[in-house]
Amino acid sequence: MNSEFYQNPILCADYSDPDIVRVGNDFFMVSSSFNHMPGLPVLHSTDLVHWQIINHAIPALNLPGYEYVQPGKGVWAPSLRVHDDRFWIFFSTPDEGIFMCHTADPWGEWSEPHCVVEAKGWIDPCPLWDDDGRAWLVHAFAQSRSGIKHQLQLFEMTPDGRSLLGEGKIIYDGTCDLPTLEGPKLYKRQGYYYIFAPAGGVESGWQSVLRARTMAGPWEVKNVLFQGQTAINGPHQGGWVELDNGECWFVHFQDAHLYGRVVHLQPMWWGDDGWPRIGEQRDDSGTGQPVLRWRRPAVGAEHYATCQPQTSDEFASGKYGLQWQWQARPRADWLVESASGLSLRCTPLPVRYGDGVLYGAAHLLLQKFPALRFSAMTRLSLQAEQDGDAGGLIIYGERYAALTLEKREDACWLVYLYGWMTDAGHVLQTRQPLEPLRASTCALRVEVKEGGICHFAWRENDEGEWRTVNRPFAAGKGKWVGAKVGLFAAAPGVNAGGVCRFSHFNVAD
Structure with a gap:
């Protein structure tokens, strides 16, 4: 132009x-x-x-x-x-x-x-x-x-x-x-x-x-x-x-x-x-x-300038950039100090809408959609302490979906979940276990295409070809706000668990 x-x-x-x-x-x-x-x-x-x-x-x-x-x-x-x-x-x-x-x-x-x-x-x-x-x-x-x-x-x-x-x-x-x-x-x-x-x-x-x-x-x-x-x-x-x-x-x-x-x-x-x-x-x-x-x-x-609002983040010195926001007043114990990469503590989810439901969780770390079409990718290492410790990449609004890495017995499983707020004020959430991984580290990606249609994908140990979740997700806005993309770490029950370490968050057109 x-x-x-x-x-x-x-x-x-x-x-x-x-x-x-x-x-x-x-x-x-x-x-x-x-x-x-x-x-x-x-x-x-x-x-x-x-x-x-x-x-x-x-x-x-x-x-x-x-x-x-x-x-x-x-x-x-x-x-x-x-x-x-x-x-x-x-x-x-x-x-x-x-x-x-x-x-x-x-x-x-x-x-x-x-x-x-x-x-x-x-x-x-x-x-x-x-x-x-x-x-x-x-x-x-x-x-x-x-x-x-x-x-x-x-x-x-x-x-x-x-x-x-x-x-x-x-x-x-x-x-x-x-x-x-x-x-x-x-x-x-x-x-x-x-x-x-x-x-x-x-x-x-x-x-x-x-x-x-x-x-x-x-x-x-x-x-x-x-x-x-x-x-x-x-x-x-x-x-x-x-x-x-x-x-x-x-x-x-x-x-x-x-x-x-x-x-x-x-x-x-x-x-x-x-x-x-x-x-x-x-x-x-x-x-x-x-x-x-x-x-x-x-x-x-x-x-004249060429800058845009910040999106990608290398999490230097373990800190997140100005583009990120929590869902409510933040607590210091949601973060774990680290020299590099972002370490989120697996924090219990609220039970207002039912066990394991992500909607209404204050400790989701999110940023705005930066464009009509974009992709976001991160690398996650799960250091679990108990079964159910999990973390992942999320698209969030009154409709939401996440690709998560979750500790289940002797393996780390990839789990795809999506949920939505009904007109009556109830939240329904569906979980789809995908497959167990050999390691506790993987790369996660979401491609947001025209109309907010989101395609999640992963690759184990950040190696090899990307594998796509077979069911795309149609993003939806939140209450007075647009859809958001971001990261989370969650624990089952009432006790905090392990740590999810995200080495970077890369956004591309």
Whole structure:
């Protein structure tokens, strides 16, 4: 492809609800992390097209209950801002309230999340520090917790961002014209206050913009980005930045089903009427549709990058990279110290859904699907202490499958298992023993093809030809997230067992 142009999506991975800021020649992005920890991934770019993970703002979510898997809960729709020489993230957890953390160095340590307000169903917060020194916060509602939907509420906030002032005011009710109004991002430009907010729902919605001369309103609305004649469904919910040369850019997500919410970059500019124009303009109405290919942002060739979010991992010094997340608040005893390779302790599985069921296990170490098609391969050595100690390679969502190496009596067996969450909330899991191995070491591979069809394979001692499991698996998304790929080590009963050592994890197109 001509280097003067970029292709959407810029991140073909599940970075849901993105928000961005610019600081000089650097761009920073955050996204939702839900129940996965460490949480609140922080990404960095120098050209708005290529991104890498540089940090997580919260190593663990220290709230009651998050030592267990809480599908779909956790960190929702963060906002990222720079104020007073600090980076600020405001985020919500749907059952607990609105939180804030900050740092002077996005690569460094972030402050412990502070609860700005305890409230059920107050979601998607965004702050604004005004020119007069006053501070504001706007948020949306989750009907499942609050009983309220389609509305935005505004508060004045203390300048330190730690608490809200007075009573909130509903500044817009979108029940009639903006159903599922949520995800507000608050800005000020040339005497107007703007709220960029998605409406219409995740899978088929659009991007709306509200504006007013004062925070008190009245707020007028313009719908600025629809799917139009493109294949990019529901293009909405994100943030915009402006370059020194006046160029403006808008990032948003697209719901890609089992792949999660992938990130697109749209050209943006301001019309003479003071409304933003986003994407390719369809007519003179100021309504746009997403672009698939466009000229790159004019950041200067010296700032062009070729990086992508991390995927492969050699597990140097026995550590895992920033791309990995656990299913819940991690425990130190899930890992065993090692000089090289990743050593996971065989940890008992929860019994909520039945013995030996992987769904709901907190100690799965997972990362996002990095592309529509890819392969992942690892080499596993099982050092078992008891029958039933096992580990392997897993594709995880509300449908999941794993190719495992398991100690059974005097042999190590390859076992293929798959399971799924039923509409009634039950988990069904099927186990298929494949064959015993002569050794306790083997290579495991999964090839993810079009439509998320997964083909598992193995070779003993990482030698010889790959042997494929005869039944492929159709991956499925999780609760508000895309499917994930990763590693695990499990033990039967209630006592921890042996160790699974993974020497590497290689991802290829």
